[in-house]
Amino acid sequence: MxxxxxxxxxxxxxxxxxxxxxxxxxxxxxxxxxxxxxxPSVLPGQATNAVASRVVGLAAGAGVEGGPVPVQYAGxxxxxxxxxxxxxxDTGGLIRGELYFLDVALGKLSVNPPVAGGQFVVAVGxxxxxxxxxxxxxxxxxxx
Amino acid sequence: MTDTSRTFGGRAPGNVNTFTSTVGSFxxxxxxxxxxxxxxxxxxxxxxxxxxxxxxxxxxxxxxAAAAGVVGDPTRIQYAGxxxxxxxxWDEITNDTGxxxxxxxxxxxxxxxxxxxxxxxxxxxxxxxxxVGIALSSTVLLxxxxxxxxxx
Numbered sequence: 136m137x138x139x140x141x142x143x144x145x146x147x148x149x150x151x152x153x154x155x156x157x158x159x160x161x162x163x164x165x166x167x168x169x170x171x172x173x174x175p176s177v178l179p180g181q182a183t184n185a186v187a188s189r190v191v192g193l194a195a196g197a198g199v200e201g202g203p204v205p206v207q208y209a210g211x212x213x214x215x216x217x218x219x220x221x222x223x224x225d226t227g228g229l230i231r232g233e234l235y236f237l238d239v240a241l242g243k244l245s246v247n248p249p250v251a252g253g254q255f256v257v258a259v260g261x262x263x264x265x266x267x268x269x270x271x272x273x274x275x276x277x278x279x
Numbered sequence: 280m281t282d283t284s285r286t287f288g289g290r291a292p293g294n295v296n297t298f299t300s301t302v303g304s305f306x307x308x309x310x311x312x313x314x315x316x317x318x319x320x321x322x323x324x325x326x327x328x329x330x331x332x333x334x335x336x337x338x339x340x341x342x343x344a345a346a347a348g349v350v351g352d353p354t355r356i357q358y359a360g361x362x363x364x365x366x367x368x369w370d371e372i373t374n375d376t377g378x379x380x381x382x383x384x385x386x387x388x389x390x391x392x393x394x395x396x397x398x399x400x401x402x403x404x405x406x407x408x409x410x411v412g413i414a415l416s417s418t419v420l421l422x423x424x425x426x427x428x429x430x431x
Contacts, residue, residue, distance in 0.1 A: 154360070276408055
């Protein structure tokens, strides 16, 4: 069962705004994740359909199938430039001041929100530095 | 005055994402059970009342009550993060049975009763769609509040 015990204290790279979930598959640290409706685990999110776009947070640790993974649902998340690049497909880390969205590619982030009909625009946070995203998830109840 | 100091130490059922506010009264909005979505009172400072998606003022959800509210008394309001209640407590808020539905988003209800949640994202024309959270299990709601959007 999902452990929703809060993690008070600054356990890097998460903080007091994480909870401990079970990874339903293997994924990178920083991956936007959603709650699997059929099992008590989290999976990478994707902006292409309603269920996969219900982001609950970003993985504050790498996910290994069946293992616990901290999920950060708010606040600053600091990773390396390389770790962010693996999620955004960019180089040089995050772009300070940019809003990042759930991408149409599975488990990815992008500065470009989805534009196609039927997709979901889910803002997940704003970059405060090349290595830090202020997680602030804006749910998208309806598709474009 | 509203106490916005954070509540450390994992006091169940709230967590670090709570603030304390006084419970106000508004029409038929009186005491409320734990889990009730609340909004700021438009007429009395530093108070919250039961939210409802049939008007903009009452659609501005500030959080979900992490404790039962009694008019005139302070109560804790959770504005983000996991809130764990019993299935019975959630059922009172959703009018369903068996607790929350895992992976399902919950919205502010527009219905006759204030302070309710629903899984329906199709309010009537003129009413407001307000995401309040996503169920992580039958007993845990990840509070994640969106802005009210009026249905044309």
